[in-house]
Amino acid sequence: MRWRTLVVPLGLALALGLGSACSTPAAKIKGKDVIETIQETTVGDLDGVRCPMANMGEDTYVLPDGTTKTGMTATLYPGEEGLYRVGVGSVVEIEGTRWEVINVSKPPGEPLGSVTLRKEGTGGEATLDFKYHRECTNCGELSGWTGKVEAVLGRDGLLMRCTHCRNEFVVSGGAYIEVLKDGAPPYMPGRGTG
Numbered sequence: 001m002r003w004r005t006l007v008v009p010l011g012l013a014l015a016l017g018l019g020s021a022c023s024t025p026a027a028k029i030k031g032k033d034v035i036e037t038i039q040e041t042t043v044g045d046l047d048g049v050r051c052p053m054a055n056m057g058e059d060t061y062v063l064p065d066g067t068t069k070t071g072m073t074a075t076l077y078p079g080e081e082g083l084y085r086v087g088v089g090s091v092v093e094i095e096g097t098r099w100e101v102i103n104v105s106k107p108p109g110e111p112l113g114s115v116t117l118r119k120e121g122t123g124g125e126a127t128l129d130f131k132y133h134r135e136c137t138n139c140g141e142l143s144g145w146t147g148k149v150e151a152v153l154g155r156d157g158l159l160m161r162c163t164h165c166r167n168e169f170v171v172s173g174g175a176y177i178e179v180l181k182d183g184a185p186p187y188m189p190g191r192g193t194g
């Protein structure tokens with residue numbers, strides 16, 4: 001079933017409530033976020049793949065959009081797949097599963113640090129508000145509101161992000177004109193998932 005919020009007449013959308021005008025997002029969330037933390041010089045477990053981590057330090061690394069960044073990094077040695085130098089925001093694909101690096105920590109003076117990764121496509125309820133949700137324009141999976149408002153062609157819309165492929169896109173017009181008429185609506189991460 002496809003969601004068609006933008007073509008629902010405004011009055012009808014408001015009468016139904018914007019959230020319930022669409023199919024329930026909870027049914028499309030595949031599970032809670034899967035988070036794994038690996039301590040330096042130990043072997044982590046990423047969905048059953050052994051993943052040693054070592055050699056933390058300041059370095060440059062590559063983000064998914066191809067830009068490079070400098071910061072605390074670590075090296076992952078997953079399975080047979082070689083090695084990855086990662087920092088916060090890096091995404092690595094390990095035996096078909098994409099993992100986003102959400103924290104890289106090595107406090108000054110500490111001999112060892114840690115890396116925390118989040119498995120993609122396992123929810124995203126921690127950071128998205130599903131009162132406003134749509135199918136991803138890229139892959140068709142569930143997307144929720146990031147809490148950000150962005151203008152496209154001079155009109156404000158809600159910046160959405162896909163729980164599966166992380167594609168971001170803006171929805172505006174239609175019922176969203178009413179939603180945004182007094183500025184950004186309240187942002188409640190995790191809303192609409194229960």
Ligand SMILES: [Zn+2]
Binds near residue numbers: 136137138163167
């Ligand atoms: Zn997507």
